[in-house]
Amino acid sequence: MxxxxxxxxxxxxxxxxxxxxxxxxxxxxxxxLTDVGPPPPPVPVSNRSSTPQVEINQKSHxxxxxxxxxxxxMGSLVLIISIASICILLRRKKRKKSATNLNKEEIENFNSLQYSFEAIKVATNDFSNDNYLGEGAFGAVYKGKLPDEQEIAVKRLARNSVQGDVQFKNEILILTKLQHRNLVRLLGFCFEEEEMLLIYEFVINKSLDSFLFDPIQSSSSSMPWETRYRVINGIARGLVYLHEDSRLRIVHRDLKAGNVLLDTDFNPKIADFGMAKLFNIDQTQSVASTMVGTFGYMAPEYVLHGHVSTKSDVFSFGILILEIVSGQRISSFKIIGEKPENLLTFAWNKWLEGKAWNIVDPTLPSAFSTEILRCIHIGLLCVQHNMADRPTMSSVELMLSSSSLSLQVPSQPAFFTRSHTPSNATSQGNTSIRSI
Incomplete structure (x- = not known):
């Protein structure tokens, strides 16, 4: 009441x-007076003497x-207000205590991950050329070994780089909160003497692109379909974790073969989260103020309008599937004896003609034709022009794991064109961009 x-x-x-x-x-x-009503009738003279006493008794009562x-x-009000005030104070104190503990925990985690520059310098033999592994988006990557014999990969970000500084902080913030077998693990960082270093677990088989596109490596030992299929499934699981299962909702924004590392058993690990974008748990999309990513892998709504969502990663994943199946980069796709077209156009035309097998890497055996053609089908669903027509990564994971699940018929993919790729597309197509 x-x-x-x-x-x-x-x-x-x-x-x-x-x-x-x-x-x-x-x-x-x-x-x-307008609401009081008519005045009372005059009091008879005989009763006038008793009126004061009656009025006094009524007023007293x-x-x-x-x-x-x-x-x-008043007592009830005071009690209710007191209880409410106590509850509010206790709730505020609990929230403040929780926030304090969280910040303290994060600070302790950061402190435990810090390495001295001297220690990393020793581990990499002063960043010698013998330990050089390659060039990342914002700096060089070196192999190293800690005193406990653990092998590490060290990303040395370029000095005095604003974008490198942003990437450095972003990657630490994200990877310290994530843990999944299909994500590369951050072991620590160093920020001193104008040096920004990120220390990762060392993944022995380098990146996926070195196996798919390197002419020397791929010609000597082509990646078998069983391995390619394991890679596709592992990347899908990693993206499902980023989009739906982790305590943060994260869009990678630069998913490509060069950012997928392979361990000893060729299990994929998604790497390079410097460009990743954090979303609120109920947030579906946002507009990016700065364009980052790699030509060929970026979704049309992102390229044209800066719209970022989990469906942006779905598009990139679709491109990856087609690259893994064909064994060729999207930027330099070419089939001998066929009209020159980009990968999406060629795949779509062959799908319509009922000749989707023409897109498949010729080193792959026809024994896996059903599974391979199904992957092409899923890849085309992921690269639809309209983001609403693309499946979620959890749906993709289900499609890959259940061969009995029927698939929707894809429509024309994004960036469909019959114009051939310019002569300099190879270099341009694999260039990471920062702003447009």
Missing amino acids: DLFSVIQICQGARVITPSCNLRYEIYSFYGN RSHSTIVIVIPI
């Missing part, structure tokens, strides 16, 4: 506070009733 209901069943009450004056009576007391009612109501 609320306060107003309590007052309604009482004869009269009054509550006075510094900011409020509340009064209730069963008679009109506010002096509005009314005053007594008011006091009797006001006291319990």
